[in-house]
Amino acid sequence: MALSDLDLNRRILVVYVGGTIGMRQSADGLSPQRDLPTALAVKLAPWGGQLPLFSIESLDEPIDSAEAEPADWLRIARHIAERCNRYDGFVILHGTDTMAYTASALGFMLRGIDQPVIVTGAQVPLETPGSDALDNVVSALTFAACPALSGVGLAFDRVLYRGCRTTKVSSSDFAGFDSPNHPPLARLDDSLSIDAEAVKQPDTGGLAFELPDQFGATVLSLRVVPGMQPALLDALLDLGPQGLILECYGSGTVPGLGGRMLGFLERAMNRGVVVVALSQALHGGVRLGTYAAGSALVKAGVIDGRDLTFEAAFTKLHHLLAQGLPSAAVRGAFTRNLTGECRE
Template identity: 75%
Template sequence: MSLPDLDLNRRILVLYVGGTIGMRASPDGLAPQRDLPAALAAHLGPWAESLPLYSIQSAVDPIDSADAAPEDWLTIARFIAERHGRYDGFVVLHGTDTMAYTASALGFMLAGIDVPVILTGAQVPLEVEGSDALENVVSALTFAACPSLAGVGLAFDGVLYRGCRTTKVSSSDFAGFDSPNHPPIARLLPVPAMDLAALQRPDGTEPGFTIPDHLDARVLSLRAVPGLPTAVLDAILDMAPQGLIVECYGSGTVPRLDGHMQVFLERAVRRGIVTVALSQALHGGIRLGAYAAGSALARAGVMDGRDMTFEAAYTKLHFLLAQDLPPVMARTLFTRNLIGEIRD
């Protein structure tokens, strides 16, 4: 299906928060610049007649996305919420390293938003020859001009993905992102097309933002590896996390460690730690109990993260834990498909 007719009268606000797209050379390597809006406007000039009405703002202190923290997700969400109703869409220029985290976090906080919020960035700075920056910004603005699009997405290399389904898959290729377990929403090449089924939201998604006062929960991850020391398990419990992601092999197996893993998981769940299992594999998700080696998770009460990305699970835990919910309620909500982040 082709893209719906574009509405070039739509008003789109572009927010630059940092990342490679706006970096310049410095004595210590590439660093964010603060005057990207002027430079970007100049580059977009020749495209102006084919783009919606846009304005560009820069964050007060653009950052390298490697320095991004949950509080930065809050800042961006509040910025958009305060201006919702004055614009027909938003484009957020963000560093690629943590863009999928921000896209997922914004999806939860801005659930049901009735305009597009599209994140993009670049693998090569705008002012470097051969950059992908201009193409990505033009693509994001083009998608933002589609009246039928709404919600948080991520646009890269001419493809629009559901934000909470994305993960970074390359540190150098222009096709730097993918949504391994969910089809893209739209693409511009080889011909413009949109998948309306991929655009659908879960039943019951209601407009209305839930932006917490803070996002300071302690969420940790445990990655299964051959020869995992049992001391790591004790160290995790000593840190008293509120949320824990167990990154399993394949469809849901973890090393037994002579029974230590079972004891660890049971102790974590008893302590009220919201514990979820994900697969280290990009495709297919997890199926707890499919193998005897993974039955320890199911017996301990670990939640099945199914086909969620790590980024979606991590930000969803932060989002739920920030609301001071009882652990049983946080567990219940975690298993629900809130914004399309998980298969039904």
């Protein structure tokens, strides 16, 4: 698609929620600034008619993304939902540390949304020389002006990914994010190239928004490692989780620990804990039927998380548990591809 085919009459709301992009040096190090909308508007002024119509605002209390909580996902989703009738798209400026979590959570809460919601940020603050911030914002606005794009995406280093497929892969490189098991939706170079197959989304049956009243579940993770101490299993159950992500080796194997692992999983199931298996490998995901050890997990009631990212599995569990469903219903809903987060 030529850049001349973009709809520059679209009205895009840019919302700063916090993060490195808007930080400024203080006596204690980098901290969020409150006047980012003004500073960003000045930086964008030379782009003039090359971008869609936009306005910039900030949440009342910008946060360091390391302090982000599930309640913040809901606050951002509500901010968008309350304004979706007044804008043709949204750009969310967010810190990189938990950006993939927020993008994934928004994908579940706003599934079916007709407008593009592009989450972006920066590895270097906007006002620091050599920053990637302005380029990322310009790219996000350009993607938001494309009529062929909708739903929640994450834009970084001129690449647009499906939000619920992303993970942070570098703490310093400008190409800080990737979508390991799904191709990018679009790329911006001299022109805008879109992957027509990648942008396809599951049918939501007309559902537009699914915002819970609050997030209150406890979702924990257990990463298996060589020499794992069995006492850790009991300690984890004592925390009373409603959801658990089991980070397995390879395609879905775990140490038996002399029968303690399966016993732990059986106790978890009896308590109604929803247990999902993921792979520690970045590419490929789990296939629990590949090895006998994986088949044992299936028999124990563990859900095959397929090629979900950790961020998508974590936010999907939170999203489903927040709806007050019984664990059996959560398990059933988790196996469905809700918003393009996993392979069919």
